[in-house]
Structure formats: C-alpha cells, structure tokens
Amino acid sequence: MTDAPLPDQERRGIIRDSLGVGVATGAYGVGFGAVSVAAGLTVWQTCALSLLVFTGASQFALVGVVASGGAPLAGALSAMLLGTRNTLYGLRLAPLLDWHGARRAAAAHVLIDESTAMSVTRESRTAARLGFLVTGVSIFVLWNLATLAGALAGNALGDPRQYGLDAAVGAAFLALLWPRLHKRSNQLVAAAAAAVALGVVPIVPAGVPVLAAAGVALLAGALMKEPAR
C-alpha cells in the first residue's frame, strides 16, 4: 500500500468516475423525499433522515415500514438491520483508508455502498481515499438536496426511471464488479450471491436480500482453502 501522490491523469479519472456515480445515485434522493412525505413523515423528518442516517436502503426501510402501518421504532430496527451492511464495508476499508481519530469519525458518516465500491478496488491508499471522499461527499450533498426537492414537490417532479437512472445504478455496480470476475472462484461467488438475493426477494423485507448474499461470502470464505488473491 503506497501513499505516493497520484499521476494527474489517474487523479482526474478517479474524480470523474466518482462524480458520475455521485450524480446517478444522488438523484435518487428525489424518490426518497417523495416516498417519505407520502408515508406521512414531515419535510423536516425526511430531511433529518437523509442528513443523519444517510444510508439509502435503511432510510427506505424506515419509511416503508411506517407507510405499511408499522410502528416507527420497528422501522428504526429494520433500518439498523440493513445498516449492518456498512459494518462489513468498514471492515474491508479500514486498512485501506487507514484514517484515525476525527477523520475516521467523519469518514464513517459517508461509508455507504457507493463510496465503498469506488474505493475498495483501488491499488494505492491515495487513490482509495480520493475515490471514497469524492463519491461519499458528492452523494451526501446531492442526496440531501434531492431529498429536500423531492419532499417539497412530492410526486410532481416525476420519476427518475423516466431517465433510465435506475438502470444506470445497476450498470455502475456491474462496471465495478467486472475487474473482479476474472477469477473463476469469484464468478461462482457472484452467481451464487445473485441467485440467493433474488431467491429471497419475495419473502424478506427490502434490503435483506443483499445481506443474505453476504452469507454467501462467509460460506465461500470458510469453504475455500487457497488464499483469496
């Protein structure tokens, strides 16, 4: 792991890619704002969720439980269950980012799916930190602005699906997974994880399928004998 400064070209590439993910993901805040207000939360409560909880699946889980008539605290428990995903991400990123004290405490707030995905594959610490920060901060800013806009405008602003942004997020995740699919064992784990996730979609709360897929990684790691790299 090197701390060497990045060549300009690589630096610009990471910033450009990270901002791209930030824009595609942040725009989804409009959907969250609209759904949350429709579920009966106030604009302030909706904005507080995006500012303070800041992990999309957990936020959607909370307002989803409330919308279906569940107790707010039951919604909070679902949100935390989904938040355990970020603990796994942090476990993976801690040695890579190597931040301590106040920096670690601040970085933890923007530790989400996308900031992890945009940093975990980098070859140097400098590159990993840059991908993490640009992705995390750009999503944080856009997600919160979009949440406010969505909450204020309700459903009137229209559907991000109209612009194909829902397909863009899947494509972004695939592009990030792609370099890891050279290894046969990774292909098998990826296929099994997708199958498990889709298999449980009909029967478990939203967001849990992704957690179930983490079980595939646990199982495969326990069964594999050779080192991962």
Next chain:
Amino acid sequence: MMWTAVLVSAVGCYLLKLAGLSVPSRILERPLVERVADLIPVALLSALIAVQVFSRGHELVLDARALGLGVAVVLLLLRAPFLVVVFGAALAAAGARYFL
C-alpha cells in the same frame, strides 16, 4: 414517536458504520477474515446488481433495466470507459421505455 425513530436510526446506523472502520487490524490478519472480506464486495455487488435490475418490491421482474444491463455487458466487453457504460445503460433503458 417518529422523531425518536429518526434519531434512533441515525445513532444506530452511524455506530454500525464506525464499528466497521474501528475493528483492530489484528483481526483482519486472520486468513479466514481476509478471504471473507475479499469476497464480500463480490457477493454484495453481485446481489445489488441482481436486486436493482431484476426486482421491484417483492416481485421479480424483467423490464427495461435488464436491457440496460445487457447494454452495459456489451460495453464492458468492448472495454468502454466507466461513464459510457453507466450512461449507455441509462440511455438504453430510457429509450426502451419511451418507444416500447
């Protein structure tokens, strides 16, 4: 009650994030933890793709997003840059919804 739920979620989710970053590094030095930590992004990214593209609520669906993902695969095989892959998929899905 709602504000309590909002604040409980905020504190809980933040502590879960911080806990992951704060685990002592000696725990990561075990081969099993290292293998699992390496496989977790593969499994989670794959599951995120599957759920994002092929489900809506509790239903499995095949719609314009699958076409977008197919276009992404072709672009990746052609070694297209990241943003071309991402917005190529968006364009394909938006186009399919508009014309079909």
